[in-house]
Amino acid sequence: xxxxxxxxxxxxxxxxxxxxxxxxxxxxxxxxxxxxxxxxxxxxxxxxxxxxxxxxxxxxxxxxxxxxxxxxxxxxxxxxxxxxxxxxxxxxxxxxxxxxxxxxxxxxxxxxxxxxxxxxxxxxxxxxxxxxxxxxxxxxxxxxxxxxxxxxxxxxxxxxxxxxxxxxxxxxxxxxxxxxxxxxxxxxxxxxxxxxxxxxxxxxxxxxxxxxxxxxxxxxxxxxxxxxxxxxxxxxxxxxxxxxxxxxxxxxxxxxxxxxxxxxxxxxxxxxx
Amino acid sequence: xxxxxxxxxxxxxxxxxxxxxxxxxxxxxxxxxxxxxxxxxxxxxxxxxxxxxxxxxxxxxxxxxxxxxxxxxxxxxxxxxxxxxxxxxxxxxxxxxxxxxxxxxxxxxxxxxxxxxxxxxxxxxxxxxxxxxxxxxxxxxxxxxxxxxxxxxxxxxxxxxxxxxxxxxxxxxxxxxxxxxxxxxxxxxxxxxxxxxxxxxxxxxxxxxxxxxxxxxxxxxxxxxxxxxxxxxxxxxxxxxxxxxxxxxxxxxxxxxxxxxxxxxxxxxxxxx
Numbered sequence: 001x002x003x004x005x006x007x008x009x010x011x012x013x014x015x016x017x018x019x020x021x022x023x024x025x026x027x028x029x030x031x032x033x034x035x036x037x038x039x040x041x042x043x044x045x046x047x048x049x050x051x052x053x054x055x056x057x058x059x060x061x062x063x064x065x066x067x068x069x070x071x072x073x074x075x076x077x078x079x080x081x082x083x084x085x086x087x088x089x090x091x092x093x094x095x096x097x098x099x100x101x102x103x104x105x106x107x108x109x110x111x112x113x114x115x116x117x118x119x120x121x122x123x124x125x126x127x128x129x130x131x132x133x134x135x136x137x138x139x140x141x142x143x144x145x146x147x148x149x150x151x152x153x154x155x156x157x158x159x160x161x162x163x164x165x166x167x168x169x170x171x172x173x174x175x176x177x178x179x180x181x182x183x184x185x186x187x188x189x190x191x192x193x194x195x196x197x198x199x200x201x202x203x204x205x206x207x208x209x210x211x212x213x214x215x216x217x218x219x220x221x222x223x224x225x226x227x228x229x230x231x232x233x234x235x236x237x238x239x240x241x242x243x244x245x246x247x248x249x250x251x252x253x254x255x256x257x258x259x260x261x262x263x264x265x266x267x268x269x270x271x272x273x
Numbered sequence: 274x275x276x277x278x279x280x281x282x283x284x285x286x287x288x289x290x291x292x293x294x295x296x297x298x299x300x301x302x303x304x305x306x307x308x309x310x311x312x313x314x315x316x317x318x319x320x321x322x323x324x325x326x327x328x329x330x331x332x333x334x335x336x337x338x339x340x341x342x343x344x345x346x347x348x349x350x351x352x353x354x355x356x357x358x359x360x361x362x363x364x365x366x367x368x369x370x371x372x373x374x375x376x377x378x379x380x381x382x383x384x385x386x387x388x389x390x391x392x393x394x395x396x397x398x399x400x401x402x403x404x405x406x407x408x409x410x411x412x413x414x415x416x417x418x419x420x421x422x423x424x425x426x427x428x429x430x431x432x433x434x435x436x437x438x439x440x441x442x443x444x445x446x447x448x449x450x451x452x453x454x455x456x457x458x459x460x461x462x463x464x465x466x467x468x469x470x471x472x473x474x475x476x477x478x479x480x481x482x483x484x485x486x487x488x489x490x491x492x493x494x495x496x497x498x499x500x501x502x503x504x505x506x507x508x509x510x511x512x513x514x515x516x517x518x519x520x521x522x523x524x525x526x527x528x529x530x531x532x533x534x535x536x537x538x539x540x541x542x543x544x545x546x
Contacts, residue, residue, distance in 0.1 A: 041325055047518050048314055121522075152425045163443075166436050245322050249394075 003070060005230050008033035008238070009218065010064030010072045012057075015043035016253045017151070017188030018075030021098060023258055024215035025073070026239070029222075031231040033238040035067045039270060041245035045078035046122025057083035059273040061091065063242070070227055073218060074098065075211070077119060077186055081128035094221050101217040102184050102210030103132035109206055110182040113139045116175045116205075118197075119186030121146040129186055143178045147171045147187075154189040157256060164193060168200045176201065184208045192257065241265040276343060278503050281306035281511070282491065283342030285333045288316035289526045290424065290461030291348030294371060296531055297488035298346070299512070304504040305495075306511040308340045312543060314518035317424075318351035319395035330356035332546040334364065336515070339546075343500055346491060347371065348484070350392055350460055354401035367494055374490040375457045375483030376405035382479055383455040386413045389448045389478075391470075392459030394419040402459060416451045420444045420460075427462040430529065437466060441473045449474065457481045465530065514538040 009029075011022050015038050022036050037060055039045075045053055057079050064072060071094040074080045074087075080097030088095045106115050117129045123146075130142035150171075153164050175183070183205050185191055191209050198207055222228045237260060243250045247265040254262040282302075284295050288311050295309050310333055312318075318326055330352050337345055344367040347353045347360075353370030361368045379388050390402040396419075403415035423444075426437050448456070456478050458464055464482050471480055495501045510533060516523045520538040527535040 041321060042315075043320070047316075049518070052314075148429060149422070149425050152422050156421055163436060163439050166439075170436075245325060246320060249320065 003225075003227050004068070005070070005227055006033070007068050007070035008035045008240070010035050010037070010061075010067065010069030011075050012037040012039070012060045012064065012072070012079070013076040013188060014039050014045040014078065016040070016155070016250055019254055019257055020188050020191045021073060021075035021211040021214055022239070024211045025218060026258070028212070028215040029219050029229075031229040033229070033235075034240070035064060035069055036239065036241045037064060038241070038243045038250055040243045040250055041270065044120070044122075045076060046120040048078075050082040053079055053082040054086050057087050058090075059270055061087055061095075062273040063268065063270060065093075067240075069093070071095070071218065071222060073214060075188060075214070077123045077188065081123065081126050094225065094227075096214065096217055096221060098188065098210040098214050099128055099132060099186075101214040102186065102208050103129055103136060104217075105213045106182050106184050106208045107133055107136040107140060109208070110140065112179065112181050113137065114141050114143070114178065114180045114182075116178065116180040116183040117142060117144045117186045118147050118150075118171070118175070118183065118190065119144070120151070121148060123186050129184060143175060143180060145171060145175050147190075150193055151187065151189045154192040155253065159192050160195065164196050165200065168193070168196050172197070172200050180205060182206050182208060185210065242268050244268065244270040276498075276500050277341070278343070278500055279306070280341050280343035281308045281513070283308050283310070283334075283337035283340065283345045284348050285310040285312070285337065285345070285352070286349040286461060287311070287318040287351065288313050289428070289523055292527055292530055293461050293464045294346060294348035294484040294487055295512070297484045298491060299531070301485075301488040302492050302495075302502075304502040306502070306508075307513070308337060308342055309512065309514045310337060311514070311516045311523055313516045313523055314543065317393070318349060319393035321351075321395070323355040326352055326355040327359050330360050331363075332543055334360055334368075335546040336541065336543060338366075340513075342366070344368070344491065344495065346487060348461055348487070350396040354396055354399045367498065367500075369487065369490055369494060371461065371483040371487050372401055372459070373405060374487040375459065375481050376402055376409060377490075378486045379455050379457050379481045380406055380409040380413060382481070383413065385452065385454045386410065387451065387453045387455075388413055388415050389451065389453040389456040390415060390417045390459045391420045391423075391444070391448070391456065391463065392417070393424070394421060396459050402457060416448060416453060418444060418448050420463075423466055424460065424462045427465040428526070432465050433468065437469050438473065441466070441469050445470070445473050453478060455479050455481060458483065515541050517541065517543040
């Protein structure tokens with residue numbers, strides 16, 4: 001296969017949360033083009049079955065490959081948990097997910113082998129982080145805590161707010177008693193609440209942001225396969241955004257968290273793929 | 274068409290919020306059987322397009338008609354806003370929605386013709402309450418305010434909580450300055466936060482609970498069409514609950530708000546309808 005180094009990287013999520021991953025790729029791999037797809041018509045994925053999530057992921061990958069992407073980042077915890085292994089085996093281009101990248105770093109930085117994970121009820125209930133972490137190091141103990149209000153608080157833009165601090169204090173109270181030294185932000189929205197979570201957890205706990213780690217992992221992988229962009233892109237804004245529903249709301253959120261003005265988001269019919 | 278008066282009433286919602294409507298039907302029409310469907314796999318509806326919501330509503334009505342329902346209550350504001358007119362025209366049994374019922378009462382109780390509406394972003398953005406209210410009385414001014422955190426707060430069970438009071442104070446601040454005398458609880462979860470909302474709004478504002486008004490409207494409609502149950506039902510618990518995903522969580526919530534023990538909730542594949 002001939003590799004086009006200047007082809008875009010495909011990034012997808014169940015909705016808007018994965019933009020935190022796209023943002024880290026923009027920051028850390030500024031030469032790379034991105035095609036982002038947010039499945040806003042079928043969000044959330046957290047309450048759906050594995051079979052459904054695999055089908056959705058295949059449709060999205062089909063769409064992204066039509067956009068000639070050279071690699072795919074699953075910027076969604078649920079899709080990474082349920083579909084990564086299956087779709088990776090079916091593709092001839094690299095596919096990476098956010099859970100693996102976060103777990104790898106958490107396992108490498110913990111000193112006392114006690115790692116906390118926060119996420120949606122679906123992600124925490126699946127126990128997927130524990131599966132990866134224990135494969136990396138069986139001595140690790142994983143303590144999970146769902147934080148259902150964090151996503152709507154982040155989407156309201158209340159990222160630095162006394163209400164959010166009180167909610168975080170309530171959610172993280174038990175976790176603070178568990179003597180963890182590392183905490184994985186196991187939902188793509190949570191990096192937006194990072195400073196509040198850090199303040200509540202205190203200095204003794206290292207926060208792992210899988211969005212950041214995934215961008216670094218993508219860079220390593222592209223380099224290893226000699227697929228890094230040559231950096232000769234002429235476009236001012238080499239990023240394209242697609243959604244399956246309500247493009248306007250997506251655009252508003254994208255503009256609030258990305259350092260660019262996302263003026264055009266295109267709605268596509270993902271069920272056709 | 275031969276009417277079976279003892280056939281159940283079909284009630285549906287995007288998830289669990291519509292249980293507040295089912296609860297009012299149980300209280301006010303205790304002779305009626307109910308088949309409830311909560312579309313927990315595809316919740317929330319608020320962020321989805323009209324086209325998508327009409328398609329979902331048709332699938333659910335198809336399912337409910339298989340259960341031989343004699344009438345259908347759309348216990349979801351988004352589906353009432355987007356799909357009621359379309360599906361009503363397609364059906365040979367009565368179909369009512371929560372928005373019409375709430376608007377009628379609000380129009381009749383307001384003295385100063387200034388009515389507030391709170392709901393999800395989808396409901397408020399649609400302007401559907403204003404459409405109904407102005408049809409009833411063109412002198413009415415409608416002031417809407419989306420309150421996106423109220424649903425997750427209600428689902429967390431934080432219905433009487435200092436965090437919820439603070440969120441309500443922030444959301445309702447502008448509305449309090451608008452000199453409204455009537456406020457429609459335009460989302461099925463909001464009756465669960467009724468006492469907090471009432472406390473924040475103060476004595477001068479009458480709260481309209483469309484769940485209660487819909488139950489009364491259903492009673493009037495069934496009576497008018499000579500379709501009220503003859504009251505000869507022998508079952509101890511004439512209510513059946515269906516969901517499209519994660520039946521356990523639904524059952525827990527149902528048990529917390531209904532005056533019955535909902536021991537069995539059945540999961541069905543709504544995409545097949």
